[in-house]
Amino acid sequence: MGRFVIRRILQMVPVFIGTTLIVYVLVTQMGGDPIQNLYGEKPVPDNIRATLTAQYHLDEPWYLQYWYYFKGLLQGDFGESIQQGRPIAELLAEAWPETLKVAGVAFTFELVVGVIAGVLAGMRRGSFIDNLVLVSTLTVIAVPIFVLGNVSQTFLGQEWGLFPVSSTDDGFISYVLPGLVLGSVSLAYIARLARASVAENLRADYVRTAKAKGLPKNRVIGIHVLRNSLIPVVTYLGADLGTLMGGAIVTEGIFNIPGVGYQLFQSLNVEDGPAVVGFVSLLVLVYLITALIVDLLYAVLDPRIRYE
């Protein structure tokens, strides 16, 4: 187990270098002009252009630029945003708590509601609740998230006033509706995954054994069926955690939440290379770490899996 973890962490190093390099090159070599973006339509004074070009090494070849960037990264310095002129570490520190709150709501929502709906549907296949789960999850999966976001914002927020419409001024309640929207699609997948898994495991031989042992029904379901059924769900949840953190560009945009997705989108628009790479690098790290945690959790849930 220990060796497996060490190997996985070592594997992260080339993956991290590779992804940051690719993202850096793509963003800085797109051919835009980040300095011009600072001034919009107005001309950039020559002396300012010269200073900024020197400051951000914009006249040097891409591999040198990346090298300067990576050197800073190793010392914990994410560099400075061209657009805002502030340290990127500061931007990250502002954006992450916002995203974590939205992701936290989404994750809790999809885990609790998704698993419960899936287990109930799987236990009573063909029943009303099963059909309800199937139809509603299919609808959620089929509708694009920006439609879902805008519709719920319009009705739940504006029309009926159940939730704040946008921004984060009202404290925790501001994160609830964005979280529900963000988690809804994954919830649908989790419910379907849990349903299929429970339905399959209910027919398993060891469930028949558990019944033959005279175990009460809640023990048969709660321990023997559920333990086995949650393995695929956990795998999905782990992969989803990374997506929730980074993929909330649309949702954060709709609800005007200054989180990672929102900032990333802004930085991309103005070709703010260092800022984009900073955000993406951290996302890459989050993905790598959640993937590792899922793999370890997998071995805890299923003893047939052993890492050597």
Added chain:
Amino acid sequence: MTTIDKTAAVPAPRDGETHEGPLLDVRDLHVEFRTREGVAKAVNGVSYSVNAGETLAVLGESGSGKSVTAQAIMGILDTPPGFVTKGEILFRGQDMLKMSEDEHRKVRGNKIAMIFQDALSSLNPVLSVGYQLGEMFRVHQGLSKKEAKAKAIDLMDRVKIPAAAARVNDYPHQFSGGMRQRIMIAMALSLEPDLIIADEPTTALDVTVQAQVMDLLAELQAEYNMGLILITHDLGVVADVADKIAVMYAGRIVEQAPVHELYKRPAHPYTKGLLDSIPRLDQKGQELYAIKGLPPNLLKIPSGCAFNPRCPRAEDICRTDVPPLAPVTEQDGADLPGRGSACHFWKETIHG
């Protein structure tokens, strides 16, 4: 602790016998499966009984209803699609089909236990064997986790699993096939039930291990004076351990007899066919006998005797009348206790 109060209604074994008659008495059991394709009649009037310390072997092809009967006795039939439509299952004189679900559950595992065919898939892959064994004590006797584990180790010792204490936390996949089947047996034995139903306990094992497992089962059965229903299609296994045999075909018992008499003088053409299809050393090189045709489709069981399309003796009456399970006698009419055959021509088969 409520477990003990409740089950007091069913007398405990080996002490203060209050119930007369057989331990388990199945009477005219009918089970059907209602599927989209139609109603499959899996069991059509099966009756058999087992006494304490006795071994009944139930013999038959796949789909003959032997496992379904066992599942009906255990009350673990999947409903739907399976339904018991008629009959009685008397355990110590009490009809289990009339018990409440909770009463029935407390009999399961506690008084009647079952051993399944494939121990790898029948044990939960993600729970340790110690946990799965200990569960019996925790649920039925209310023991703590720790006490249950100690009991689990005892059980593993009793079924001769080496280094039981060290292996109690291992998972099913870490054991060999024979050891896994021993764990299944230990689980069935854990609460010292009155009756064990073993559903093809050795089918998934290789021949040397088969013998070991059967010996162990026979030994423990004698030790606890348990009734045993052995479901199998292996005629070799049956001859060694069973006291009496019931041969099933298409959900019906077609012949029953004390074990050695059945081998000596079968009274049903189907039994005769089964015995003839055992490979024999003295007939080496000859073509092996096989019963022609296929087992019947349970959705469309042939009219009359279900075996008639495959039977070498079949005549018109076989296609119209269902033969009842009639007592079999000697040629001079002398009684042959425990023998019966559901064939219009049993006389010709046994004596001819």
